[in-house]
Amino acid sequence: MTPRRTGMPAVTIRRALPGDLDRCCAIESACYGPEGATRERIEMRIHRYPEGFLVAAQGGLIVGFINSCATRRDELSGEELKDMVGHETDGENMVVFSLAVDPPCRGLGYSTMLMREFIGTARRLGKSAILLLCRQGMVAYYRRYGFLHRGASGSTHGGLRWQEMRLPLLDTPPRGDRAPS
Ligand SMILES: CC(C)(COP(=O)(O)OP(=O)(O)OC[C@H]1O[C@@H](n2cnc3c(N)ncnc32)[C@H](O)[C@@H]1OP(=O)(O)O)[C@@H](O)C(=O)NCCC(=O)NCCS
Structure with missing residues (x-):
């Protein structure tokens, strides 16, 4: 995948590799604290579905990532998907688990680059939709990427309230994989 910036070390958005595990775990922990995915879960996601696990690297250092599974399911309230139970590479939906940018690297557009590439990847893979759960503050x-708010989720992960978002990919023009202006 192509470098995205000039005048500073090039940013590359690429698939995660096994050697990225330590850095992804550190960023997950910095972003989500104890509610974040365990090392085992992150390792499984890289191993089982690398096409759905993208990292942003600047000058060779990973500064953020997005990871996911694919599934035929349309319902996200269960915990088992997080362990890739129900993951099927050819499933029609992609489900985002984590979007995370290292705190010192925020506000520089990395999540925008990751989201754009991720949405483009989902389209190229022929997926029907991208699904995710988020806190109210992220709706x-x-x-901005075209996700629709489906309402409150039944998930009580971490004892918190979660909102369900869905980005339809079929029969919609690819506005979602352009950066919001
Ligand atoms: C949310 C997060 C991924 C944003 O990463 P980032 O690289 O700083 O984001 P960007 O620099 O690409 O910002 C893109 C735009 O989104 C906006 N944005 C960032 N966080 C936002 C939020 N919580 N709500 C609304 N807009 C937000 C930015 O202001 C920016 O707007 P602009 O283009 O008008 O300047 C990052 O703050 C993070 O890792 N947070 C902790 C983990 C998390 O909450 N992940 C999402 C889980 S659902």
Whole structure:
């Protein structure tokens, strides 16, 4: 995949590799604390579905990532998908688990680059939709990419309330994989 910036070390968005595990675990922990995915879960996601696990690397250092599974399911409230139970590479939906940018690297557009590439990847893979759960405060963020708010989820992960978002990919023009202006 191509470098995205000039005048500073090039940013590359690429698939995660097994050697990225330590850095992805550190960023997951910095972003989500104890509610974040375990090392075992992150390792499984890289191993089982690398096409759905993208990292942003600047000058060779990973600064953020997005990971996911694919499934035929349309319902996200269960915990088992997080362990890739129900993952099927040819499933019609992609489900985002984590979008995470290292705290010192925020506000520089990395999540935008990751989201654009991820949405483009989902389209190239022929997926029907991208699904995710997020906190209420992130609903506006995902709407900028074309996600629709489906309402409150039944998930009680971490004892918190979660909102369900869905980006339809079929029969919609590819506005979602352009950066919001
Ligand atoms: C949310 C997160 C991924 C954003 O990463 P980032 O690289 O700093 O984001 P960008 O620099 O690409 O910002 C893109 C745009 O989204 C906006 N944005 C960032 N966080 C936002 C939020 N919580 N709500 C609404 N908009 C938000 C930015 O202001 C920016 O807008 P602009 O283009 O008008 O300047 C990052 O803050 C993070 O890792 N947070 C902790 C983990 C998390 O909450 N992940 C999402 C889980 S659902």
